Amino acid sequence: MTAPVRLTSLAHGGGCGCKISPAVLQDILARMPAAAAFPNLLVGTETSDDAAVWRLNDGQALVATTDFFMPVVDDPFVFGQIAATNALSDIYAMGGKPILALAIVGMPIEKLAPETIGQILAGGAAVCAAAGIPVAGGHSIDSVEPIYGLVALGLVHPDRVLKNSAARAGDVLILTKALGVGVLSAAFKQEKLDAAGYDALVASTTQLNAVGPALAELDGVHAMTDVTGFGLLGHALEMARGAGLTAVIDPHAAALLPGVEALAKAGVRTGASVRNWASYGAQVGGADALDDGTRDLLCDPQTSGGLLIAVDPAQADQVMALVQAQGFGLARRVGALQARSGDAPPLVLRG
Numbered sequence: 001m002t003a004p005v006r007l008t009s010l011a012h013g014g015g016c017g018c019k020i021s022p023a024v025l026q027d028i029l030a031r032m033p034a035a036a037a038f039p040n041l042l043v044g045t046e047t048s049d050d051a052a053v054w055r056l057n058d059g060q061a062l063v064a065t066t067d068f069f070m071p072v073v074d075d076p077f078v079f080g081q082i083a084a085t086n087a088l089s090d091i092y093a094m095g096g097k098p099i100l101a102l103a104i105v106g107m108p109i110e111k112l113a114p115e116t117i118g119q120i121l122a123g124g125a126a127v128c129a130a131a132g133i134p135v136a137g138g139h140s141i142d143s144v145e146p147i148y149g150l151v152a153l154g155l156v157h158p159d160r161v162l163k164n165s166a167a168r169a170g171d172v173l174i175l176t177k178a179l180g181v182g183v184l185s186a187a188f189k190q191e192k193l194d195a196a197g198y199d200a201l202v203a204s205t206t207q208l209n210a211v212g213p214a215l216a217e218l219d220g221v222h223a224m225t226d227v228t229g230f231g232l233l234g235h236a237l238e239m240a241r242g243a244g245l246t247a248v249i250d251p252h253a254a255a256l257l258p259g260v261e262a263l264a265k266a267g268v269r270t271g272a273s274v275r276n277w278a279s280y281g282a283q284v285g286g287a288d289a290l291d292d293g294t295r296d297l298l299c300d301p302q303t304s305g306g307l308l309i310a311v312d313p314a315q316a317d318q319v320m321a322l323v324q325a326q327g328f329g330l331a332r333r334v335g336a337l338q339a340r341s342g343d344a345p346p347l348v349l350r351g
Contacts, residue, residue, distance in 0.1 A: 005111055007079060008189050011070035011145045042158060043094070047165040047242035050090040050225055053156070061158045063096035068104045068149020072185045072303050073202070076116045080123025080148060082205040086228070086304035087150035088131055092209040093226040093307060095162040095216025096154035101128050103138030106147035120148050131208060160216040164235075165242025167223035167310035169339040173247065174316065176211070176323050177204055177306025178330040179232060179297050180260030182270040187263050197259040204257060205304040211326045212307065218322075220315030227305035231276050232334070233298045233347060235308055237283060240337065240346040247347045249335040251294055264293040273299040286349040298349075310337060 038044075042061055043053035051065035067087040071079045084101070091098045103124060107117050125135050128150075135150075184201040187193040193201070215221045223243065227235045232254060240247035276299040281287065287295065306328070311319045316333065323331045340346065 006074045007071035007076060007146055008074055010108060010111060042161055043163055047163065048238050049164045050093040051096070053094060053161050055158050059157060061156050061161060063091050063094045063154040063156055064151075065090035066104065066149065066151045068147050069303070070145050070147055072205070073188065076119035077123040077126075078202055078206070080120040080125075081127050082202070082304055083148045084124035084127035084150055085206050085208055087152050088127070089209045089226045089228075089304060091152050091154035092212030093162070093224055094154070094156060095160050095212055095224065096156035097213045098128075098131050098133045098152055098154040100133055100153045101135045102151040103135050103140075104147070104149045104151065105138060105140035106143030106145070107140070108144060108146060109142045112146065120146075124148065124150065127206070127208070131210065156213070156216065162212070162216050162221065162224040163242070164223055164225040164239050167239055167243040167245060167337050168312070169245055169337060170313060171222055171310040171337045172313050172316040172333055173236065173249070173335040173337065174309045174311060174319055174323070174331060175227065175232065175254055175306050175334045176209070176309070176328040176331045177207070177227075177302070178255035178257045179300055179302065179305075180257035180264075181205060181302045181305060182273060182300040183260050183263050183268055183297070184257060185303065186270045187268045190268065192263070192268060194259065197257075197263075200258045207304075207327065209307050211323050211328065214322060214326070215307070215309060215319065218311070218315060218319065220312035221309060221319065222312065223310040225308050227302045227308050229272065229301045229303075231273065231299040231301055232308070233284060234276050234280055236335070237280055237347050239308065239310065240340075243337065244340060245337045245346070246340040246344050247335060247337055248350050249298070249347060250351050251290060251298060251349045252351055253332055253334040255330040255332050256297065260297070261293075264297055269296045270301055272301040276301070283345050284347050284349060285345040290349060306331070308334075
């Protein structure tokens with residue numbers, strides 16, 4: 001009997017590490033023609049937010065996003081779970097509640113058995129069922145590399161949309177998940193990941209960020225985004241630039257997934273972490289004393305990563321209690337936002 005093909009062997013990258021680098025993406029988007037003014041478009045492409053938001057009426061806005069990538073693991077069902085969890089995260093990051101999903105499927109038909117492809121779709125459908133929504137259709141193509149993801153739609157009150165650009169000076173930054181998904185996935189592809197590390201990878205990437213709508217109900221929560229392919233620093237930079245503030249990040253404050261620190265010290269990292277730093281490192285102050293391993297973890301691409309929350313310090317304890325009660329035991333305060341003065345960079349590392 002022929003041995004099954006490793007899904008990760010069919011892809012040049014995996015998970016959110018497949019993203020185009022921030023600098024290249026910014027250059028591409030800068031070449032797009034300016035969009036016409038649409039008064040009902042509450043969130044578009046201006047601040048690289050997680051999803052588009054369209055006002056339907058005074059009480060409802062539609063949140064729309066799409067996300068897809070290549071395998072980060074070899075188990076087809078788990079790959080489907082991770083990809084779907086990651087796609088739904090964009091809805092939650094805007095404070096929305098998912099209502100519907102469509103599947104995006106690209107598979108090398110001559111290399112993968114129909115049963116394997118079916119398991120990928122089943123994994124995604126299981127996550128959507130857990131989120132209380134159907135996969136109501138989709139589109140599929142025969143592609144060179146395996147690709148799976150979702151178009152996701154959700155609803156939010158127009159006054160409760162959590163943009164990534166609405167943070168305020170003085171806000172505390174809270175990250176709900178541990179870092180290190182990219183390191184663990186790189187170790188997996190290199191066959192250096194033990195069973196405990198694999199379990200930690202899967203547990204983190206399949207945990208739905210379903211606390212998003214509850215956070216949107218708190219007046220003290222001003223902005224939110226999910227930390228994915230650009231790493232903690234990249235998404236904190238987007239938040240700071242959008243608000244015209246400086247993000248002050250403690251480089252050692254975020255929790256790390258089990259085994260990540262040792263792997264990072266052994267030189268395990270993703271090419272995406274290097275590309276991320278090359279894209280935005282010049283905008284980061286206080287990085288001179290940073291060792292390579294810590295820098296890589298701060299830039300590590302997080303497939304289905306945690307929510308980065310900007311909250312009034314008076315409600316920071318309430319937010320921490322809320323997210324921990326909903327299963328995010330590795331949530332940590334990772335920094336704060338302050339007014340930007342003069343030529344100050346949009347992000348500073350300070351322990």
